Amino acid sequence: MTTRSLFVTAEWLAEHITDENVQVLDARMLPPGQELTRDVTAEYLAAHLPGAPFFNIEALSDHSTALPHMLPRAEAFAVAMRELGVSADKHLVVYDEGNLFSAPRAWWMLNYFGAEQVSILAGGLAGWQKANLPLESGEVSLTEGDFDAKVTDGDRVKRVTDVLLVSHEGGAQIIDARAANRFHGEVDEPRPGLHRGRIPGSLNVPWNSLVSEGQLKPAAELRAIFDRQGVDLAQPVIASCGSGVTAVVVILALTSLGAKEVTLYDGSWGEWGSRNDLPIVNDSL
DSSP, X not given: OOGGGGEEXXXXXXXXXXXXXXXXXXXXXXXXXXXXXXXXXXXXXXXXXXXXXXOOTTTTSOTTSSSTTOOOOHHHHHHHHHHHTOOTTSEEEEEOSSSXXXXXXXXXXXXXXXXXXXXXXXXXXXXXXXXXXXXXXXXXXXXXXXXXXXXXXGGGEEOHHHHHHHHHHOSSEEEEOSOHHHHTXXXXXXXXXXXXXXXXXXXXXXXXXXXXXXXXXXXXXXXXXXXXXXXOTTSOXXXXXXXXXXXXXXXXXXHHTTOOSXXXXXXXXXXXXXXXXXXXXXXXX
């Protein structure tokens, strides 16, 4: 994938949304804790881009594990995509509510399971609305899609044993996308039952430091942020966060800068922080 195709503008999408080979997916998702005060499905049904089915990351996750938002099996993902009406050979455009919080995770999942071209709508739903472009309400029912999930590079997902080895011995940089106060163990995690702190040896690049108005900051700013946090773009990276969602914002930013060997610790702090047998650094102790 060329880095230029990582994003499309609202203007481009407005021109091409009815093209036969373009398909839009609504991938909005609530940050942990907001589920108590908001109903994301109701918000989707109230207003979404024309023809965009709901790519519900929560529902599309592996529910055989207690860990949040783990990747599903390829077969389960393929069935879900076909039922949504998604075809792997189309140009898929994903968007979230305009904070670049969850669209990158959808972009990454679709790429991982073999979709040929996936882009993110710059500015998301908020940008689309700001441009006074049309919205629809209600369910979107499409004819069955053509999606055969194929994982060509399973090494893009790291397990806890892989991360533990890197934490001990090096060989890659572990980048944690959580807020600095969570990284340093100064506040409780939004998910109950997790330890405070971070993986030993990890670096902190908060995901929202990379984002402005629903898209990535300019390349020079991104490079400066990574440089300040001690990240070497030429070396391998394992990205982590709270549940494997905002870590992909780091992956997206690194991909836009041409970095290679960028992988995801899918279990993230939801897994590491739930265990009593793994090393943890907590600066507040």
